[in-house]
Structure formats: C-alpha cells, structure tokens
Amino acid sequence: MELTGAQIIIECLKEQGVTTVFGFPGGSVLPLYDALYANRDSIRHILTAHEQGAAHAADGYARSTGSVGVCIATSGPGATNLVTGLATAYMDSVPVVALTGNVPLSLLGRDSFQEVDITGITMPITKHNYIVKDIADLANTVREAFYIAKEGRPGPVLIDLPKDMQIGKCEYMPEKPWPIEPKASRLREASLRQAVELLRNATKPMFYVGGGVIRSHAAQDFRNFLELVDAPAAASLMGLGAVSSSSDRFTGMLGMHGTKVSNMSVSMCDLLIVVGARFSDRVVSKSSAFARNAKIIHIDVDPAEIDKNITSCCHVVGDVKVVLQRLSKMIGEPMKHEQWMDQIRQWKQRYPIRVTEESRRPREIIRTLQKVLPKDAFIVTEVGQHQMWAAQYFKHEVPGHFLTSGGLGTMGYGTGASIGAQFGNPSKRVVNIAGDGSFRMNCNELATLARYQLPVVIVLMNNHCLGMVRQWQTLFYDKHYSETTLDTPLDWIKLAEAYGVHGMRLTVDDDPAVVLKAALDLGQPVVVECEIPIDDKVYPMVAPGAPIEDMLGVVEADV
C-alpha cells in the first residue's frame, strides 16, 4: 500500500513492537507528529520538557526493559539537545533509536532555519547513523536501525529525516523484525579450550564482571558459572546486579570507589576472568599495576575491546551468554578453590563495607530506602557522590535494576531515565537517587513527572555543593573550593510544588524510614530533599594514578 513517509515510520515502529516513544515536536517533524496523532492508540508519545530528557528517558526505558528505546526531536536545536543523551547511551551500550527531523532536501546545506548536520555531529557517539535521502530507503533504514541498535554490542542509532522524506509517498510492505542471534561468529574453539585450561590451572581465580552480562541477560549464567568455578567476583559500576550483592562470592565494586577486598583480590589473584567489561580507567587506575600477578581471560562481544586498555593472555570474542554456556559445558565437573575462598572470606571480615563518619548519613538514607522498597524496584542515579554511595551501599540483587550513567558520567541523567524506566515498568517502583548539583541540570523534567503523574520518588541528597568535585578539591587542591559551592537560596520543596510535584523534607533529625515510606506511599511524583553534611565523602578511594589496592579511607574491622 502507498503511505506517506511519516506513516511508514510509524508502521515500521509498530513492526518493531514499539509502544512508547519519548520526544518533543517541532517544525521539521510536523508530518511525523501528525502520523503519531493518528496512531495515538497504538503508540504512546511521551512529551518531555527538553529533548535531552527524551533521550535519557529512551535510554532508561531501554535499560529497564531490554527493548529499544525511541526518542524523537526536531531539526537543529532539537537534534543537538539529544547529543548528551545519545553519548550517554553510546558509552554504556544502550539500544536507542533516535529520529530527528531536518529541513527538506532542497534546503540542506544552505544553513537553513533550524538546520544542523546531526549525522555529522553524532557520528562519534552513535553506533551508526543515517540521513534518509530517498523515501524508497526509508522503511529498510528504520528496520536496519533497530537491528543495529540491538545486535552484538548494543548502542544508539540515529536516523535524520528531511521533512520531504516524511511527506512524500512510497509503497510500504510490512515485514517482521530481522532476527537477531547472539553473536558468536568470532567464537573460536581454540580460545575456549585455552580459557578452560587457564581456569583448570588457576589456584586463585577472580572474576571481574561488567555491564555486558546485564546487556546480554546472562546474569543467571554468570552466577551459575561462578559456582562452577568456585571463585569470587567483583563488579564494575555497570556490572552491579550481575551477582547478588548479598552473595558470599561477591566482593563489591572494583576500582576507584570499589571495596578494599575487590581491589586486593584483583591484585592478588593468579587468574582474572573479565566478563563483559572493558577495563575502564575508573576500574584500572594504574594500568601497569593492574592484576599484576594474574593472567587475564577477557570475554567480550566486541572484538575491539580486546587488548584496548589492558592486554589479556586469552580472549574469547562472543556473546557472554553463549560463551559462559559453552565454557560451563566444557568444564563439566565443579572446581574447588577452598583456600582462596577462605582467604576472600577473611578479607571480607577484615574490610567490611563499613563507613567512615564522613558518609554515615547518606549510607543510612540509602540503606533505609532499600528496606522500604520492594526487591524489584529500579534505582536510577545522577552522577557524583550520591551515585557512588548508591553503588556501594545499596544491595544490588536484581540484574538490570540499577540505572546509572557509568561511561559518560552524565549529570542530569537520572530524572529522564527514571521517566523512561517508569513507563517501561508501570507496576514497579522507580527511585531516582540524586544530588543537588546533578538534579538542577534537568529538573525541568519534573514537569513530565507531573504531567503523567508518574510515581517516581526523587531522593535528593542535598549537600549544597558539587560534592565529588569538592571532595577532590579537599584532598588534592588545598581546599580551594573553586565554584563548587551551591549556596543559592533555592527552595527545592517550592520548586517541586511549582511543577505540581510533591515536596518533602528529610532533615538531619528526621527518621529516614518514616519520611521515605510516606513518600513512597503517596504513589505520585515526589521530591524528598535529604539534608546531608557538606563535607561527606565517598570512601574508600584510590588516589589518581595509584595501584587499586592503595586506598584512602579504608576502615578495618577489629579481628
């Protein structure tokens, strides 16, 4: 049948099972929005306050559901406002499809009103992008975009749609989504055998798990594999939840703000098995000292990650789920590493996740929050101290329920992402743990929370400063608090209320359980402003350039 380009886009979205899109209209996407209007019963469009919020919402939707998140923006400033959101999704391998309008083909390249070369701009921050210049290519471009977003290592894909491509007509034939198999084309029998051999010869094997395990829905396979190998595991920020935080085998986060046990174990082990992780500098710190007593097996779906930051002695390229299943079969009989596991248990006793006085209150708030939340709640964060506290003190049990901007470190990520997570999971609770510095960046999305009456709870840790930067200024810049104090008389409660969102205050004297419970019980959007001391710090930490086991602020137990 003959349809307009805009209708073809909608039909292709339906082919992919898209039910929710996030966006903001404008001149160059008018035809697309007209088609959305006509199809409002099958595709729900969520109007955000700003295109960046739409991009983060699509990202949060994708991370929390495993489906592709979709965002729409108009040409020019609409498109450029997506950039931070797309870069965030790119760094954390999140499948997002962004649709942007552009001026008609005849006006392209003439610096027309609201024209911008968004494919040029987003080339380094998308897995791939397109500008459609022939309407006959439109349907397959959308299909391919979804395929690329999901296939292998996921990532964002952008399609730029000149206005005449939305208006023009073309023959449309429905198609099923192109099937995606877990990627294993580069999986080699020899490397699997080598990995098994290394595992068999190791006496102190240690796992370092990353977000790849979450993306490939392989957490259960990973947990089984840990049992089979009888070894402990540390996680990168993105890998939290892959192993249950309450598991005996879990040593905590690894790297700059990781646990002493994780960092020591990685430095002392004789075999490090890295699963779906990429040796980020926040994990590795001083690369020459990283895992210096160990051989490294690197398992990842992306061949370009192999030997990029750290050279491994064995690498297995393929979907981690497939790889772990194949390795399990080859290993067969469970391994035993009793001595090593005993050592880990001793270290865990000696270096418990305990707090210094400088993070007592945030820890109390986060621990209490966990108590009053159901187990399957989604925790979203912004970026900074509160993010690290949420990573350290929350017990991450369910894979994929901790949404945070790990790679790009995007302040302002949380509110948009929690909107996406809540739309993707209407029956689950979503909490955004925020800091005052991050939250003010995109607090305009309170308007979206209010408009759709989403029961998102924003736990706003207010220390009246940019805490993480201040922490570094305290430790490394002679307490020169250059532009990090946010001492404006901002009333967060009034701000929330102005947007039509509830505001609650948790002062230093209040019981967090009472206030947080009351906030959750509202079943409506609410900002809970939590006062925390200005000089609270994230500990332990690895000083820049130091080996990871050299940590500041470690608390030892008296054993």
Add this chain to the structure above:
Amino acid sequence: MAEKQYTLAILVNNHSGVLMRVVGLFSRRGYNIDSLSVGITENPSISRITIVVTGDRAVVEQIKKQVEKLVDVIKVYEMTRHGSVQRELVLVKVRTTEQTRTSVVELAEIFKAKVLDVTPSTISLQLTGGLDKIGSFLELMNPYGIVEMSRTGITALERGSRSLCDIDYEDPGAVGERADQ
C-alpha cells in the same frame, strides 16, 4: 614496541559520508594518517580506501578492529610490504634554468619520471612508485627548488591471484588478527 608504517586496505560501501566515518574515527582515536587514497572498485557499490598509518603493532591491531566495527566497512586488510604492491603517483613542478634543465631531465629518466610540461623556468614531472622511491626522487629534486607538488597517496593491491573480496572476513587468519594464531 617499535613504531612502523602499516598500510591498510579498507573496502567500504560507496555511500556519501563513509570516508568521513573512517577518517573521523582515525582522528578521534588519535591515529595519525600518513597517506590516504580512495576510489571506486570493480564493483561500483564498493569503494576502496588505502590508509598508511604509523604506530606499533598493538595500535594497528586496535585501529583495524575499530574500523571493522563501522557499519559501512566491509573489510579491512593489512597490506604487508612484501605481500603487496604499493604505489603512489606524484606530480611535481621543479624550478629549472638553462643550466640545470638537462640534469633534472636526466634524473627524471633514471627514475622513469615522465616530463609533462616545460616552461623557461620550470619543468613538471610525473613519477609513480613506492614511498621509498618517491622519497629519494624528491630529495634529489629539492636542491633545484620544488615549486609545487601534488601526491595521490598510496594505493595498494595484494600480490597473487586472489581478490580481497574472496577473503573470509570472519577467518582470523585471513584478516591477520592475532586471535588463535
């Protein structure tokens, strides 16, 4: 590891903007391009980019893998010094006088350079060859004074009878990947 020059042949979809994707990737990951040439192939839907890059082995492996990830890249193949023929064409305008013209032409003949144009004060030459040959020739021309020069960048073909299109992309041996070797 020692830095060396490596020549990569990259087959890409012949779309607009593909060259920018490849070149942009080199610049943002900090890989320096020494030479670049691009043109269509026997298959009009495929273009071939030849890039010479300096780096150590690990850097070149990383470059190859990053380039392979681009959706529009069909194949990346490393052209070794002995396993391939590598040529560049250079057009050079050399300053001459009545006295020096003969010696410039003699040198050109030794290098099998072609005389394209002669004026009372200059001579324009065309030379084809590998980087070494072109380098030595230009060194010899330098004292006379090079007025202007234009180079095409290295282009390369593998020796032997097969075509790059025949090489199994996923076979690590064929793409020169260190994997499993």
